[in-house]
Amino acid sequence: MILRLGLLFIALLGTQAAAQEAATLVADSVELTAERLLIAEGNVEILQGQTRVTAQSVTYDGESDRLILEGPIVLRDGGTTTILASQAELSQGLQDGILRGARLVLDQQLQIAAVEIQRVRGRYTQAWKVAATSCHVCDSGRPPLWQIRAKRIVHDQEEQQLYFDEAQLRILGTPVFYLPRLRLPDPTLDRATGFLAPVITQSSLLGYGVRVPYFIRLGDHADLTFAPFITTNTRTLETRYRQAFVAGEISWEVYLSNDEINADRFRWGTVGEGRFEVFNGFELNFDVEAASDRSYLSDYRYLTKDRLDSAVSLTRTRDLEDVSIELVAIRSLRDGETNSTFPSVLFDARQDYRFMPDFVGGDARLSFSFHSHYRESTSSSDEDGDGIADGLDVTRIGAQLDWDREELLAGGALLGFRAVGGFDVFAFSDDPALDDTAERGNAAAAVSLRWPLMRRAGTGALHMIEPRIQLAYSGASNADIPNEDSTRIEFDEGNLFALNRSSGFDIIEEGARADIGLTWNRTGIQGWESTMTVGRIERFSGSNDFSKSSGLSGDSSAWLISGSLTSPGPYDLIGRVLFDDDLELVKNNLRVEYEGDRFTMASSYAYLVADADEERTEAASELALNATYDFSEDFIAGLDFRYDGATETTTSAGLELTYLNECVEVAVSVSRNFTSSDTVTPSTDFNLAIGLRGFGLGSSANNRAHACR
Numbered sequence: 001m002i003l004r005l006g007l008l009f010i011a012l013l014g015t016q017a018a019a020q021e022a023a024t025l026v027a028d029s030v031e032l033t034a035e036r037l038l039i040a041e042g043n044v045e046i047l048q049g050q051t052r053v054t055a056q057s058v059t060y061d062g063e064s065d066r067l068i069l070e071g072p073i074v075l076r077d078g079g080t081t082t083i084l085a086s087q088a089e090l091s092q093g094l095q096d097g098i099l100r101g102a103r104l105v106l107d108q109q110l111q112i113a114a115v116e117i118q119r120v121r122g123r124y125t126q127a128w129k130v131a132a133t134s135c136h137v138c139d140s141g142r143p144p145l146w147q148i149r150a151k152r153i154v155h156d157q158e159e160q161q162l163y164f165d166e167a168q169l170r171i172l173g174t175p176v177f178y179l180p181r182l183r184l185p186d187p188t189l190d191r192a193t194g195f196l197a198p199v200i201t202q203s204s205l206l207g208y209g210v211r212v213p214y215f216i217r218l219g220d221h222a223d224l225t226f227a228p229f230i231t232t233n234t235r236t237l238e239t240r241y242r243q244a245f246v247a248g249e250i251s252w253e254v255y256l257s258n259d260e261i262n263a264d265r266f267r268w269g270t271v272g273e274g275r276f277e278v279f280n281g282f283e284l285n286f287d288v289e290a291a292s293d294r295s296y297l298s299d300y301r302y303l304t305k306d307r308l309d310s311a312v313s314l315t316r317t318r319d320l321e322d323v324s325i326e327l328v329a330i331r332s333l334r335d336g337e338t339n340s341t342f343p344s345v346l347f348d349a350r351q352d353y354r355f356m357p358d359f360v361g362g363d364a365r366l367s368f369s370f371h372s373h374y375r376e377s378t379s380s381s382d383e384d385g386d387g388i389a390d391g392l393d394v395t396r397i398g399a400q401l402d403w404d405r406e407e408l409l410a411g412g413a414l415l416g417f418r419a420v421g422g423f424d425v426f427a428f429s430d431d432p433a434l435d436d437t438a439e440r441g442n443a444a445a446a447v448s449l450r451w452p453l454m455r456r457a458g459t460g461a462l463h464m465i466e467p468r469i470q471l472a473y474s475g476a477s478n479a480d481i482p483n484e485d486s487t488r489i490e491f492d493e494g495n496l497f498a499l500n501r502s503s504g505f506d507i508i509e510e511g512a513r514a515d516i517g518l519t520w521n522r523t524g525i526q527g528w529e530s531t532m533t534v535g536r537i538e539r540f541s542g543s544n545d546f547s548k549s550s551g552l553s554g555d556s557s558a559w560l561i562s563g564s565l566t567s568p569g570p571y572d573l574i575g576r577v578l579f580d581d582d583l584e585l586v587k588n589n590l591r592v593e594y595e596g597d598r599f600t601m602a603s604s605y606a607y608l609v610a611d612a613d614e615e616r617t618e619a620a621s622e623l624a625l626n627a628t629y630d631f632s633e634d635f636i637a638g639l640d641f642r643y644d645g646a647t648e649t650t651t652s653a654g655l656e657l658t659y660l661n662e663c664v665e666v667a668v669s670v671s672r673n674f675t676s677s678d679t680v681t682p683s684t685d686f687n688l689a690i691g692l693r694g695f696g697l698g699s700s701a702n703n704r705a706h707a708c709r
Contacts, residue, residue, distance in 0.1 A: 023048040027058070036062035044069075051094045051122075052076045066091065073099065080107045080188045081157065083117060083125070095122035102127070104155065107187035109662075110134045110694040112153055125155040132162075134187075134694025135663035143173030145664055146692060148182075160189035162695075184695045193217045196225075197691035205261065205299060205683035207232030221245070234259035236300070248276030248284075253302075261299060268292045269302055278314070282323075286312040294333045298673075298680050306334045322352040341383075341390040343373040343484065362405025362417070371396045371505065373484070380432050388482055391430035396505060398424035416448040420474070420499050426481060440481060442508045444474030444499040448515075460525040470497050470515040475542070476508040483507050483545060488614065491551035491587075492576060493519075493533040493562045501552060511542015517560075527568025535560045547613035551578040551586050558586045570596045585609065598630040607645070621645030634661050640671070650674050665691045 028042025038060040046053040046067075053076075055069040071086040075094075082105040090097030102117040104127060111134070114127035130153045135144035151166040164182035168175050185192035196213040209231025216224040222243035229236040236257040243250050252272035259267060269291040276284045289308040297303040313326040328346045332339055349370040357364050377391040400422030407415045421443045428434040450468035457463060485504025495501045496517050500509045517535030522528070537557035544552065551558035562576040575590040588607040594600065607621040608614075623643040630636050640654040654671035667689045674682055 025058075038062075046094065048094055050078045053090075053094060055088075067094075067097075071101075075099070077122070077157070081105075081125075081155075082108075083119075085117065090119070096120060106155070109187040111137065112155075113137075114153070123156065123158050125157065127153045127155075132164075133663060134692070135661075143170070145661075146171050149175075150182075155186065160186045161192070162186050187694055191215075191217050191223060197689055200688040201229075201231065202686040203231070203683055204685075205681060206234050206259070206685075209234070211238070213238075218243075233261065245276070247278075248274065250274035252288075255296075255300065255302060257296070257300070262293065262296075265292065267296045269297050269300075271297075271303065280316070281318065282314055282316045284312070284314055286310075290331070295680060298333075299683070301685065307332050320354045323350070325349045338377075340376040341379070343375055345374040347372045357403070360403070360405070362403055364404075365402045367400045367402070369396075369398050369400075369505070371485075375430070378430050380430055388484065389431035389433070392434075392482065393429045394482070394484065395427040396424055398422060398505065411451070412453075413449060413451040416446075416450070416470075418444075418446040418448070418472075418499060420444040424505065428482075431482075434482070438478055438481060440476055440478040440508075442474065442476040444472060446470050446472035446499055448497065461528070462523045464521045466519045468497065468515075468517050468519070471512075472499055472515060473512045474499055474508065475510050479508075479510070481506050486545075487547075489546055489550040489552065491557065491560060491578060493517075493535070493560065496533070496535040496537075496560065501546075507545050509542075509544055509546075511544070512540040513542075514538045514540070527566075529566040530564065532563035533560070547611050549587060549609050549611040549614055549616070556581070570594050599627070600629075601625070601627040603627075618646055622651075634659055636660060638669075661693075663693050665689075665693060 024047045025040060026043075026045040026047075027040035028044075029040070031039045031041075033039065039057070040059075041057040044055045044058045046055075046058065053069070053073065055071060055073045057070045059068040060066075061068065067088075067090045069085075069088040069090065071088075073083075073085040073088050075083040075085070075088075077083075083099055084103040084105070085099035086101035088097060088099040088102075090099075097119050099117045099119070100115070102114050104112040104114065104117060104125060106112075110132060112127055112130050112132045114130040116128050118126045120126065128151070130150050131147050132150070132153065133144045133147040135146060137144050147170050148164060149168045149170060150164040153165075154163040155161075156163070162184045164179070164184070167179045167182040169177040183194065185194065193216050194214070196215050198213075199211040200209075201211060202208050209229065211227050211229045213225055213227040216226070218224055222241075224242075225238075225240045227238040227240075229238055234257055236255060236259070238253070238255050240251070240253045242252075250272070251274070253270065255269045257267040261267075271287075271289055273287040274285070278284045288310045289303065289305070290310065291297050291308065297305075297308075308331045309328055311326060311328040313324065315324045316322070326346075326348045328348075330342070330344055330346070332342050347370075351368045353366045355364055355366070356362070372393075372395040374393050375391050379390040382389055400420065403417075403419045405417050407417075409415055422441070424440045424442075426438045426440070428436060428438070448468060448470035450466055452464060452466040454462065454464045483506040486502040486507045489501060489503050491501065497515050502509060515535070515537050517533060519531070519533045521531045536559055537552065539555045539557075546552035551560065558578040558580050560576070560578055564572070564574040566572050571592065571594045573590075573592050575588075577588045577590075578586040580586060585607060586609050588605070590606075591602070591604040593602045603623070603625045605621070605623050608616065608619065610616055610619045622645060623641075625639065625641040628636060628638045636658045638654075638656040638658070640652070640656075642651045642653070643649075644651050650672075652671070652673050652675070654669065656667060656669035658668075659666040667687070669687045670685070672682075672684045673680070
């Protein structure tokens with residue numbers, strides 16, 4: 001029989017207990033003696049607030065105001081702390097007391113076995129002669145993979161900290177490290193000041209060493225990390241500052257080095273970024289990338305870019321308006337590029353308005369733009385032979401009006417009309433071959449016809465095919481503007497029917513032409529989706545400055561075929577190919593993704609034909625592969641590989657092996673950078689990181705646990 005004696009239990013606990021939250025006692029049998037002893041036996045359960053205690057028997061002594069419990073005893077305090085014991089003496093409020101033969105379990109991750117555990121004011125838990133581990137402990141007598149033995153542990157439940165006295169780290173039962181005092185966060189703490197897992201490294205360039213990060217919590221929304229990185233060839237300090245604000249966030253990293261690679265100078269680098277919502281719907285973004293020399297960031301693998309860009313931008317997007325302002329500073333790290341003759345500072349501003357004119361119908365957009373770029377050099381010569389003076393500075397201001405309208409015809413065909421008109425004013429300096437100013441007007445018009453056709457197959461799949469043709473004409477009043485922003489142009493399904501396929505403003509696609517395309521889409525009933533676009537451009541007049549590898553040069557463009565396949569299973573495919581009338585490849589891009597239960601892979605292949613206009617004397621191709629494979633519940637392998645088909649050499653390769661279970665994470669990685677230049681030195685890096693799980697955030701996300709055999 002189960003008796004619920006909440007009111008009686010409160011009366012026995014006295015007025016102090018009555019003032020607290022009501023307690024409830026549940027048991028198979030309850031006896032109240034003349035000596036004011038309450039004896040409960042059989043599946044006893046006591047509940048008070050968030051504290052829950054179960055035991056085989058409980059005796060309450062009214063004179064000593066103590067509870068005597070016989071095990072097995074389970075005390076749960078909230079949702080994260082559990083104590084198991086064989087015997088216990090607790091105060092009437094369950095906040096103080098002693099538990100013998102006890103085991104403390106925190107957040108179902110970290111377990112602490114002790115001869116005796118004492119609870120103090122419901123906040124502190126002290127344990128003596130303890131062993132702490134997050135590893136699965138079996139009854140076979142074999143020691144866990146790791147454990148911390150200590151004379152005493154104090155758990156501060158409010159501060160979420162663990163304090164160890166005379167701590168000894170043991171690996172498979174063997175002592176390997178001793179600390180007289182040790183503080184670690186408990187598993188429920190998200191962020192805490194302290195050391196992070198160290199990383200042992202070996203690099204053919206930097207030598208043997210270790211990186212020891214130290215994390216400093218600066219409140220709930222900010223932190224600072226210092227990571228001394230000491231090797232045989234370098235003394236480096238890595239720092240990172242992060243802070244989240246109500247209206248934004250910032251992250252900044254600074255690297256300071258004194259090494260043997262460039263012993264005659266102090267080396268440094270910095271990378272930072274931030275985002276803020278400022279005023280009237282505007283968003284401010286910035287990023288900074290800078291280094292003391294061309295090779296510093298690549299030597300230390302902080303960044304692998306060959307051009308560093310620092311930018312600040314202000315943007316706002318509304319239903320009928322888009323505004324963007326951006327200032328960019330660029331520093332080139334490439335061989336053969338001189339920063340003084342490279343456009344190192346660029347400023348862009350643009351404002352677009354969208355409206356629906358009543359008198360002609362359709363959709364219209366009015367755009368205003370401003371651009372300026374600056375070179376440090378003031379030389380009017382052309383020493384690099386690119387047709388542009390080494391010190392040329394350009395400023396442009398322009399306006400453009402776009403209009404688009406479609407009419408539905410009988411049978412479901414759509415007849416479209418498009419028109420564009422614009423005007424630009426250019427200002428040049430440091431190039432005597434150009435006038436100080438130049439004006440250019442441009443206009444374009446097009447008429448298009450497309451006919452979307454839809455059919456439901458017998459399998460339930462939905463097919464849609466859309467043939468489309470567009471007749472367009474465009475022209476410009478001044479073709480003598482130097483081309484600096486449209487030297488690399490892509491031809492794809494996104495701009496097959498564009499009136500101007502230039503990537504910038506310096507050149508205008510001129511003449512009469514026909515844009516022809518066919519698009520097919522299929523949507524299956526079981527998650528299959530596929531699409532394909534075939535298209536080409538035929539020119540009747542005019543000329544253009546497009547390069548061969550863009551696929552747009554000549555009277556007839558290259559054939560464009562692009563498509564994608566999305567399966568209900570683990571793989572997806574997307575690709576695009578350009579080829580000429582002789583079926584010779586101009587450009588090819590293919591990407592395959594696979595995501596299975598144990599194996600994931602993403603692979604891409606790119607090919608570009610040789611093109612003197614893009615300073616590429618030989619065809620270029622590259623194969624990239626990223627893959628991971630779960631060998632077992634504990635071992636995960638990762639592969640990163642890049643291969644240069646033009647030189648038939650590997651450019652980079654990396655392999656990582658991770659051992660992961662409920663109590664430890666060991667990651668071993670080796671990577672090789674084969675690229676060689678005046679600024680990049682080939683190097684091989686080896687890293688070893690060991691982390692003990694069960695302290696801090698993220699441990700509970702791992703469900704890989706050993707089972708006893």
